[in-house]
Amino acid sequence: MNKLISLSQQQVIVLTANQQLAGHLHQQFRMELNQNSDVLATPSILPIEAWLRTFWGSHLFGEQIVLSQFQEHQLWVQISKHSDMASALQQAWRLLHLWQMDLDNINKIASGSLEVEAFISWAKQFSELCRLRLWISEAELAHQIEQRIIPQDLKGTKELLLAGFEEIAPAYLALFNKIKQWIPVNQLVNPAIESQAGEKKLAAAVFKDSETEVSAATNWIKNKIAQNPDAKVALIDLRLSERQENIQKLFNQLSCKRALAEFEIVSVALKILSLNVHHLPYEILSYLLQSPYLCQNQPDFNIGAMIDAECRQAETIEIPITLIFKAIQKWQNHYPNHTWLTRWRRLFAINLPDQKLLPSQWSHLFVEQLNALGWPGQRVFTLEEYQVITRWQELLEQLNELDVIHGEISKLTAYQCLYQLTTHTLFQAQHNRFSPIQIFDIHQCNGYAFDAIWVMGLNEEHWPCVPTPNPFLPYSLQKKLNIPHSSAEQELAYAQKVTARLLATSEVYLSCSNRLDQSAQFSRLIPLNLKQESTFNDNIPVLNGYEMLFNSKSQEQLLDQMGYPIKTDTVSGGSSVLKRQAECPFQAFAFYRLHATSLDEPQIGISAKTHGNLTHRVLDLLWSDIKNQENLIQMNPATLQQLVENTVQQVINEHFININNVFIEVEKLRLIQVMIEWLNLEKQRPAFRVFAREARKILSLSDLKFNITLDRIDQLENNQLFLIDYKTGSFDTRGWENARLQQPQLPCYAVAVQPNQALSGIAFAQIKSGECKFKGLHQETFEGYFPEQVVSTESWSSLINDWRQSLTKLALEFKTGFAAVAPADNGKPCKNCQLQSLCRIQETFKDYSNENE
Template sequence: MAISRINISELQNLFDGDPLILVPNNKIRITLLDEYSRLQKTNVFLSPSIMAIDIWLEDLWTKLGRKGISPFCDYQILSPMDEKLLWHTILENSLDKYPLLNSAEAAISVSHAYRLLRQWQPDIDVMSSLSHFLAIPDVSAFSSWVTQYRELGEQHRVLNLVDCIHRLLKENARIDPAWFSHDIKLFNFFQPPPIYRALFKTLSEQRACESLFSKQSDMSSQRQRFSFHSLDEECQACSVWIDQLSKQDPCAHIGVISNKGISSDRKIRNELEKKLDPAAILQLGTLQSAVNHANSGMPIIKTAVIADAVLLLGFCFDIQKSENVCRILQSNYLVAAEEEQEARLQMELFMRRFASSEYSLSELNRHLGNEKKPFYAPILSNALLQYRSHFRANSQPKTTNEWAAFIEESLQELGWPGAYLTDAEKDTVRQWHELVEQIASSGIYLGQVQFQSILTKIKLLCRDTLQKYPTNNTAQVSLLTPNEAIGLNFDYVWFVGFDDNNWPTPVTPSPFVPYSMQEKLSIPGCNSQQNYEQAQQTFDLICNSANTKIIISHHRDNEELHFRPSGLAADIPLSEYKLIASQPEPIRSVIDHFTVSPTITTVVDESIPLGEAETIGGGHRIISDQSSCPFRSFAHHRLEARSLNDFETGMSAMARGTATHKALEILFERITSQKQIRLINEAQRNSYLDEASQQAIDYLSDRFPQFMAPNFSRIEKQRIKQLLLKFLEMEKSRDNFTVLVREHSQQWQHGKLNINLQIDRIDQLNDGSLALIDYKTGKTSYPRKTFVEERPEDMQLPIYYTATKEVTDQQVSSVNIAHLNIEKLAYSGISAEANFQSKVTVWDSEKEQMSWKQLTDSWVAKTENLADEFTNGTALVNPSNGLSTCRYCNLNNLCRIKEIATENYSMPIEEASDD
């Protein structure tokens, strides 16, 4: 049996005499038509004439206009989109006089204010009502914009719908009853604004016109109220209740009414869909939803397919945000998305390593077109190149009609929207095409405009257009806002999030209409009393439309926010909600859905040794990661799982670090001992510093040509030179040393593991022993405990030692990090003797009860053990210093450390915090 969403059982005469039935909106029209067809006893029948009031008015205006009847033939009706574009154009043109931070948002707000004033003042003209308030700057600006709006409207002979009603009312005496071929029935107009009330009065004076309402009930005795701790708990309770109801009463219409906003509504919807149709999560948007909702509440610009289209259109300009370029590289809505997927991914990885927050598209095309590189993606490269040439050839100002054609053609050439769209995406793309058509037809008053202006207007409209969903006649549940629910009937209703923040909603007066005028006219949202009365009226209407049971609930906490129950339902006593025992896990239900008797086998892999043909190479991080957390090493170096690098503004710290390394390499090629530092004259030293810092600048200019303008290069060179000079001063204070090797490549092989090392410098000290040095441009020290811990988080210096000892008989008596940072110029490390640098810790064998040899032997043993662990595939989630090790690791979603920690897995979390 079909579900009834509107109760007309007591309105036998609604369809009598073939009337024209006018309803408040399209949703009520569709529901009424459905109900009419449900009540028919035959399969074939004539549909009654049912129209949404606004559509009927537009239709009437157009029809009578074609017959040459005034005022219909004098003006065309502006669509809501055209109206916003017109306001936006006016606001943009007046920016010199009235500067605005965001003209697009202001246009929407001004358009709304004008409509409200016109709807709530059926008898008075806006300009005369505003004339007493022109001393208020916002009102004065508004008044000026309204004047321009009207002048443009007159010039182009266009009016918005509310202005058209005003015209009709003004022409009252000339309205001909013959214009309306049917008697009129007004259905379910519960809260019409004053202008509609005036129109209905006029219609009833001219033609038989009756107001009718669907059946209402008095549900005061069947209401229950609950309070929950969180929105999650509330959603869960609601979905369990609905799940049970839908099984007990499969024809019941169940309303879930929420006034909480997009993100909460999405959560409620997901919870309901998960419960009512768990298998739907695998259908990827191709099935009709188990929950009806008028729209997703989401502006179409936030949907992936439209966001990518808008981004792509902006790719006619060379410099783009790197995040946006990566988004396009990942987009499925483009030409050859599947064929070039791997190459585009490689390009993103490359960019995330080397690019800053902005990227040049010429640079992108150069890389994508390089067939020797793993990011060779010629199809995308050509498409982007063609789009930019196409734009360059068409960049002069054009009419909106021409730009609309350019946009559709360009997107098509770029392969948008791709080959595989879900049903919901197809609907959204249809909304996009309608929107572009609207832009095309708005040329009459926009004239010739630049592309940038069209792009801004498209973004404005996409932000203001909500993604629509078609109604599913078989779905029992309707998730609606209070305004969408008015006029429908329900068997059961659950008001979710019924707190004092939403019922009534906060006061939102228009900034452009004098407050006193808003209060006098009782414009919605103008003050708390008005909002309270409005909310009470809406609440009563919805309650009276439910005929079996009403539940009202709220949740008390949401992150830092605390909510109290709404005063509107204070007379309903609070009941205790007993949460029904947990239902099957959704994923379990999905499996059951697809397999009749699923057999689940659990396999525990505690270690996965390197395979026969598997050889792994990498830097010292393999051993450091294995020591910090075996799973981290496994994920990074076996699975190659890493989070993507964020883009930095300007040049990355990593690039600057590499440039400094290059400078140091040259500098210590010229200066090879402490003695030389002491003996060279200033001119010679300056020349070496100059040469070294120029080396760094050449490297940066090659990588970042867009930043390395002459002035910036000069400043950067000066900075590096200063840093090197200070470092030389520090080196001068050391005991005698000789630089033996710079940027020394060394391999350390252990079984199947091949570690590649790059030791920045090896010095020979005054006793003939060696000192290993690694340059770092960061400030993080290498503390003493790192050399003695069982599992230190950083094994770089111990592995340098291990690898060096394998190839030399000379004693290595010092291992160090040289910090080259303007705030920290120092060494941190450890030495066997006090002959490296005065501030470096000297190993005290007596105090530590361990000789230097024993210490360094322990480094070798640790390194080898960790290498064995890695090759044996030990991948335990076991951070060496508890959660403090995890602080800068981005693998937590993969290793699920949080879940493990809460299950009291034997992990030294407490120790970590103590440490």
Template sequence: MVSERLDRIIKAAEGGAAVVTVNKRLARYLSVRCEAAMAASGRAAWPTSVVMPLTAWLRGLMEDSWQEGRAALITEAGAASLWKKIIEEDKVIAGRKVLVGAGGWQAAASAYALMKEYCVKGLGDEIYLGAEALAFKRWSREYDKALKRLGFMDYSELPGAVSKAVESGRAVLPGRVVFAGFDELTPQRAAFIRALRQAGTEVEHWPSEPRSAPEEERFLLEKVKDRVELCVFGDIKEEVRAAARWIREVSASEKGGRVRLGVIVPELAGYRDIILREFRAELSPASALAWEDIQDVFNISLGSSLSEEPLVRGALDILAIGGWPEDIAKMGSALLSPLLRVNEEEGLALAALDAGFKRRKLLKVGLRDIRQELTAGGDEVLKAFAGRIGRWIEYLEGAGERALPVLWGERFSALLGGLGWQHGGESLSSREYQTLEAWRSLLAEFAALGDIVGPISRQDAVARLRAMAAEKVFQVEGVSDDCGAVAEGSGTVSDGLTAKEVSIEVLGMLEASGQDFDHIWLMGAHDGALPGPAAPNPFIPIELQRRFGMPRATPEKMLGFAALLLKRIFESARNFVVSYPLEIEGKVLALSPLLKGVGRAEEWPLSLTAATLSRAGRCSSSLKADTHAAFALEDMPLDGKIPLSKLEAAGLRGGTSVIKDQSECPFRAFARHRLGARTVELPEEGLDSAERGTIVHEALEFFWREAGNSARLRELKDRGELGAAVAAAAGRALKGYYAKRLPRRLIDMEGERVEALVAEWLEIELKRGPFTVVRTEFGEKVTVGGLSIAARPDRLDELEGGARVIIDYKTGACDKNGWLPDKLTEPQMLLYGIGSGFDAIAFASLKLPGTKFVGISKDDGMLPAVKSLNKETRWREKIEGVEDWDDLMERWREALTRVAEDFVAGSSGVSPSSPDACKYCELPVLCRIFEAGGLKLDGPEARR
């Protein structure tokens, strides 16, 4: 259905009027509706309607009225570079960059544009100006000088320049112009419109004359209140999900013809990511499948940064690599770009290469290192890639020191093309093709910066290109007979209803102005967003902004503008839903004061909230309903367990960690030890916690190999030689680390730490009765439950009288509850001991201060502070049916056998023994336990 107001502008366009819009989106919408009206009238051909945004129209008028010597328009990138350069070179604020900040140039450029738009000649006497205004005054002067020197004109000067062309008669003007969607006219635009009228052009405004906040807003809301449903939700996620399900419901109920749905969000930037996720899940759930190239069935007006697109991010990562060793994370990002590999086989080989570098704890890797690894391996797949690496190195060697941006742009394109970056062996999707076009456009803008920045280094060129990509908004455009921005048949919204039949627009309030919808959901309509907070420009005195009525200058201005936009929205559809969340990031919210009294509910808000949630729940996605019936995942019956084969058993690695993992979570054991799933940690600068633990272990091992027993320990202590023996052991443990590329002082400091720790520990050992260290760091094969495992206890002691004690060094947390038969998270000492027998087991807790033994023994007095089983009543009560040491040994044997048999049988369920098992597990992306809702974590772990 075409509304009366839309029919009016369509007829104006048909009559030859130029339709000039406030933004690109409205131009696209009106252009599509005009073309659709022409087609619906039965015409076979018709002249193209002139519908375009104001800036594009002004640029066209200026080009048509070309004059020799006239300044050219500076590009957005050129203006940005010029502002940044002027601010960076300002000697007055040198050393006080905090005045400006990272995005200060944008605020300065905005202030410059506002001064032009509101025809403000100056900021006033300098004596009354603050530091920000004085700085802006200097920058503006320098900016004007630079524009004049370079022969450029800023875009903010375009209306004034075209006005002069109109007044001089040089401009080629249409007989009639309709300005669409302009709620307010700045003095500059008003002057331009006067020039048009004086030149004989008929000027109209659509949908109504521009004005400030009208008087009848309350009256308007009273008129529409019975067509508005008011909903309140606990949080944003609930609100967005309900809106998605509302779309499904409305789409399904209006199959008779084309339906346009508008979701309008005052603070769209804060909602964007949640809308994308929840709308895709509800409206096109198959888009979650990585192998499906599915366009969204909705269009969101707020684009993302071009630098966030994988194609561009990969290009920038590649270009950032220099001819010297780079940080391993930086090199890995470039090396693993999916758009760099020729095929999947090459991608997997490169991933293995990257993982190898990281496991070797290399902090920096260069292209030459990579080429050497590729050619030495004998892998034909990687040898082909080595050739491309060679061309990469040749490019860097021949790149030179400094060059103009246009030359860098050519070199960058040649390098990326030579590396196969554009396609990665696969055809481009629609989004990737548009990204590639945006990238080429960006390179063209970058190439035009030569007059402004002059010759620059490669690093500076890449940094500027990255900054430009981050500032460039990228919006995917689709093919549609409306503004849905989706390809015909690219997806279904509900029960087979195609995107061609349903246009779903997600818009900010400004973008929505002027468009018509069948239904509108106004989302996030709380008191913090409607009206939004005032945000005056920091570089223009607030008194000046208030006097000229500049946008966002005062709360009154924000209130009036929000009321005006709401008026436009409530004129745009026949049915409305208004909603808001009760809380955002801990801040309690209320309904916007502009909307008080809206809605059909007498018992607002609870009655409508319950009804809407109930109805929305019935409209959930059919695919999600099937796969998320009980949890967030589909439950599928398994055909059966996959027993451990003889071949697998022969090559099984991991030692006692197989039992530990199987006990904590069968899936983890299956994934790690049978599938070979491993996380690849980034190497740390210096020594990581694992290396520091190994050094302590080795220092104690070296010490006891020399000392051998408690008598020798006592002798060293009495002679005053214990410190020297400890230092010698620590030195031997650290010997290999001095050969690494680590600062010597760092290793020396680690040696001091290890000596202090070992010395304190030996004081604990001196409190023991006589003992002999039988073995240290020894490995032994143990067979349990049909599984052959290598057990490697840190130490086995024999006490006077023949009792045997197994000791495990722990530099981290230790808990004897890990030996409970139903838990078995610390099986190493138990696995060794069940075969040969033992009389005590203990962790040597090596943490300063407070080193100690943590364990359990058969009899009292075997280890300092370690109680016998009989006296550990609280711990013993956790094990049913254990009365003495022999019972405990049997229970351990049974538990170890059961866990081993489960692993051999192929038990691999996602069933963690406790939430602690998942806290630091690296495999949730495989088991998806958090999506399944099978585990709840509190604290920092919940945010992992």
């Protein structure tokens, strides 16, 4: 047959089975047009549904308005009151009319099926609503046009060509048979398909996993294009829906058809509008603050990151608006050119009404909100982004069409309608150039012509496909009418037909892969004589530019364990600096020199960090009132209980913005209980008074000054001091015996206090419900306090000196910039460290991963 370019001169209409094929044929026409010097009109190539709509409207067959697919979907939602059933009901209605079934006949063979009976009832309601409101569904058009069409309606058309129809529905077939009385109706055979005669190259392979299969397929296809840039190559995947994202990444700029909601620019818009129907979840706020479709300049990105970090510290996954404004005001002096404050205020100044409005009115308000926050930004858009924005604007217009379906609706319903519209709308960017590579689901590839194809996912359990009959139509009737995908027999026949067509391509590579440790078996439709090994030269690596640059250099090893020495004499971070230096020098360097810290993860409930902060604050306030053990013992239980409750409430009020929270109430009760338990333990100690609370000291080591804070210092009856550090989590005093002193906190306090005042001992105070206790070291002169770890008077001074030497060594390492990736205890500190992507310890030490699993 002639090329597509000839169709523009022959008054021929090409009807395709789907929109994707119509777009492909238009691209093929443009490619042919570029090779022709004549100026020609674009041929009429369109999906059959679009042609039926156009034909109905242009010939004025009646006053009935054709419902859009989304209008029809929403009408089924309205009738059934089940949005999750609407798509299946819409499909059942479509099959009912295209396969020319009768509701009364269906009712006779329903066999008591609740689903079928429900559909019959809802279908009658649907039909009656359409009759009263002068509507007609897309599925009814073929039959109605077939009943009304006359020769004059086809004036100017000399032929209809059908493309990509695997099976033609009876309603379409009846219409085409009637049209055949006046003009020819034929199948369009792609000229490239006609040329695929001669020797075929076939091969197959089983891969160890899905990832390897996808990688091999993409490399093979890229090699085909590298060898022949004009070749037309396709990747056909039976599991495209689950592997599409990975495939698209491997093909870089190649776009696949996917739901409009999955495009990031639309996802941002939907997340903004979702704030109308619920509070501000943290994950949405974090997403918006760093979106390139909202940040208008670099200061916006910078302050957005700081606001994100601030909000991550909130004890809630829903962020109060006041916290956002507070965080912006905190950082805006650092980033004076940011625009976030103005835009957030504009957004929240738009108060959407609580009453119901028409969808078109909600659409207008949604646009106003998006404009207020600056969506979609001021960046230069790519061709794909521009097309997505255009399609989004068209969807907002489609939302207006729901005025006649729903009438006035709530803002929640309006948002749900828009969200459903974006998830049901499939979109693929149209590029100016003809793409030599196409990616398909196996059900979409009819009507295309390729020089080479790779078909993936041909596992025995996937091909033929599992039947998916519509649940709202009698199964026996679907099977009798041979409705697509309704029975195993139909699926087998369909799969045989598709397989034969695919194997007719000049070069074919078939593959499957193992899943969940189960060995894969090829579909029985694959020829037995096909060798399961590659016969193509597909082992040539296809590299991107950065990969070629990386591989062009020989590997060098450079051991660099030293950073720049510290030039100041004061170090922030206190004893934690020395703790990290002892555990891993790189940790200390990264945290306190590079300020490389991981971001907090918001959580439901009270975090362990907040548990500790609340406990410290309550104990600080309690001892500011009680002052000594004598006063504690003399207080009657009721008075002590009241003091604890009042103090806990004060701390809760200080720390939380919204105290009406079940988690806060639980934390309040926990604090009261553990405080009473702890104070009862304090009563059993030898006499003491609280000498200092939150005492600040300066510890000088290796010409560095460390500012340290002691939770509490007690003075005993012998006037010696006892140092206490509160702990609500786990701790280990064995680190005091280690040469690198991996638990340096209390030893730091001891070294800072000992030269000037007599020190009796040190201890961690474990503040944990049911497990309250002291754990530490003390001199033997202080009998009965810590019997398990008593140090002689002579050894005590020696121990303090040893600690000073160890701390001095750690301080000197930190001062000189020693930053070796050398975690202590066989990598134990790495388990709670988020810097592994920075230090790359897994690459440095091959055995690291095995030791830490």
